[in-house]
Amino acid sequence: MFTRLKNKWKVGWLQFTLIFITFALGGSLCARAGSWLLQLFLDEKNWVYWLLYVPLITILWPLCVLLISIPFGQFRFFVNYLKKMGTKMGMIKDKNTSA
Known part of the structure; x- marks a missing residue:
């Protein structure tokens, strides 16, 4: 399971550990x-x-994860992760599809 996630995210084991x-x-x-x-x-x-x-923790979670990602050097990963998540949830418009 961990190997599949690591491969899906295209990261090494150290970065994978920091992400977790x-x-x-x-x-x-x-x-x-x-x-x-x-x-x-x-x-x-x-x-x-x-x-x-x-609902409160649903709103707070992205902010907390981004805040924690800074000292672990994973900010870029989590910005991209949250963008993908927002696109899948329909909260962010996908630039690849036409309106």
């Missing part, structure tokens, strides 16, 4: 930041907390 560390730390930072932000406004973790938590 960035994913892990970015996701953890996102979860902590989202929880902290919601606790500023909500006293307890009730259904409203969880209703707001999912």
